[in-house]
Amino acid sequence: MKLSTSYIPPHQPVHLSRDLEDIKSIGCTDVLFALQENHFQWLNGSIRFGPKIASQIGLRSSAVIWGFANTSGGGRSSRVMLENPEMWRVDENSKAYGGGYPNPMACYNNPLTVVKYGEYIKLCSDNGIAGILIDEPAVQECFCENCKNKFARLYGGDLVKSKKNVDYLSFQAQTTIDFVSNSAAIIKNINKNIEVSVCVMPPDIENFKEIAKLNNIDSFSTDPYWLMPNSELNIKKAIDVSIYCKKLAIKHNKVFSLYLGCFGIASGLEGKIYTEGKVLINSTMPDILTTWSYRGGIGLSSLSSEECDDPDVAWQNVVKLYKDYSTV
Numbered sequence: 001m002k003l004s005t006s007y008i009p010p011h012q013p014v015h016l017s018r019d020l021e022d023i024k025s026i027g028c029t030d031v032l033f034a035l036q037e038n039h040f041q042w043l044n045g046s047i048r049f050g051p052k053i054a055s056q057i058g059l060r061s062s063a064v065i066w067g068f069a070n071t072s073g074g075g076r077s078s079r080v081m082l083e084n085p086e087m088w089r090v091d092e093n094s095k096a097y098g099g100g101y102p103n104p105m106a107c108y109n110n111p112l113t114v115v116k117y118g119e120y121i122k123l124c125s126d127n128g129i130a131g132i133l134i135d136e137p138a139v140q141e142c143f144c145e146n147c148k149n150k151f152a153r154l155y156g157g158d159l160v161k162s163k164k165n166v167d168y169l170s171f172q173a174q175t176t177i178d179f180v181s182n183s184a185a186i187i188k189n190i191n192k193n194i195e196v197s198v199c200v201m202p203p204d205i206e207n208f209k210e211i212a213k214l215n216n217i218d219s220f221s222t223d224p225y226w227l228m229p230n231s232e233l234n235i236k237k238a239i240d241v242s243i244y245c246k247k248l249a250i251k252h253n254k255v256f257s258l259y260l261g262c263f264g265i266a267s268g269l270e271g272k273i274y275t276e277g278k279v280l281i282n283s284t285m286p287d288i289l290t291t292w293s294y295r296g297g298i299g300l301s302s303l304s305s306e307e308c309d310d311p312d313v314a315w316q317n318v319v320k321l322y323k324d325y326s327t328v
Contacts, residue, residue, distance in 0.1 A: 001281075002288040003322050004030035005062025006064070008075075008300070011045030016053050023294065024057050026319045031059045032133060032290055034066040036075050040123055053126035056164060058328075062131030062197070063124050068108035071179075073135035074306070075105050082118050087112050089142035092160045092295070097141075100126045108179035109146040118186040120202055121194075131195040132187050136223070137180050137208065138201070139172045147175070173207045178209075183199060184216035197257055202241040203246075210246040220249040220258030223292070224280070227272055228264050242284045258286035262318050263297035267309035273317035279324065289325070291318050 005023055009016055023031055039046040051061040054091055056207050067075035069087065081104045082085065088096045088104040096104050107112040121132060143160055150158040155167045162168040184196045199221035205222060212220045213311075222245040224238035225231060233241070242258055249256035260277055281289060293300075296311030296318075308314040 001286060001325055001327075002029045003027050003307055003326060004032055004062070004288060005294045005318075006034045006059040006290060007090070007216055007294045008036075008066070009039070009046040010052045011039070011043040011049075012048045013045065013053060016046075016050050017057075019294070020050075020054050020057050020059060024059055024322045024328075027179075027322040027328055029060060029328055030131075030288065031061055031115050033061060033063040033129070034075065034293070035063050035120075035124075036066050036077060037068070037120070039078060040120055042221050047123060047127050047129075050080055055128060060131070061129050062133060063129045064197070065117065065120050065135040066119065067133070070103050071106050071113070071114060071140075072110070072138050076138050078103070081106060082114060084116070086110070087116075089140060090144050091141075092143050094143070094164070102258070105140070107142045107144050107146060108140055108175050109142070109265075110144065111146075111152050114179070114182045117183055118190060121187050121190050124308075125191040126195060129194070129196060131219075134180055134183055134198045135175050135198065136199055137211075138204065139207070141172065147183040147283050149298055150175075177208060177210050177214075180211050181214050181216070182311045184214060188216045195255075196221060197221060197255070198255070199259060200245070202238075204244060205241060212254060213252045217306075219255035219279045219288075220245065221259060221286075223259035223261070224318060225259075225261035226276070227266075227269050235272075235279060239280055239283045242280065242286075243264065246284055246286070246310060255287045256284075257288045257290065258284060260289060260291045260318070260321075262291045263293045263308060264305040265296070265308040265314045269308060270308070270314040270317050273314060274321045277317075277321050278324065281321075291322075 070076040226233035226238040296308035296309035296314035297306035300306035
């Protein structure tokens, strides 16, 4: 089993080197750079130096375009959206959801969305990133002209009038699957050797199990964050959904990846990262285990619920867990 952690990188080499050496020291073979659009536009030392330093240390680098175009996953802050309002999701009255600013979301059916995504992937590939994670794709709701035309073509109906009926729900789920497929295709077109991974949230696996069979997907995963506040999961349910995910991965000859939560953990629960995390690992034995996020999310905004109540204690439980499974 390979070990990894997500890592929101600084842009200066001296800090990258220290952090990546630390990540290597706990037994990691891989690192997942969580790159926001800002990392490419302004703080681009993160992508210019990070993968190179990781390689020198002996870490394989993957990346997630975290919060890309405010579509899915966390970390949503998008210049692309502010510069391209024609990409925004809109309601039945053609008004941007939430008024648009500050976090308008890109429509999966807008061809520009994948084009803009590909621009960031090209920068990742050019700088030595070996894997790309498509993180937590979620069902969208949008009634833009792209969506209306696609729905009419597939179902022969009116998207607005069909809202919430069976065809509508099927259409929105398929839209997400198509977006993942198109995103994976553009990654492979840019660099066929990049490993493409998709992480599907536990409640969505049944809707998106078709993703596991997509040809351009190399790794299929889930993130059963049972220790998060208000999570509907306990450790048993986390194990069950992870085993189901693993079966889908095996069925379609994919690498099985699993994500361990070390963010937003309430004080007093940190020890379960180790004790229950070990039960989860022994019950599922993923090909690669990635912790989100490095050092318990310390320093991240409370708006994102990323920082643990006691990040140091939470992270030490990850370190203890990784020492039990490290082969490096």
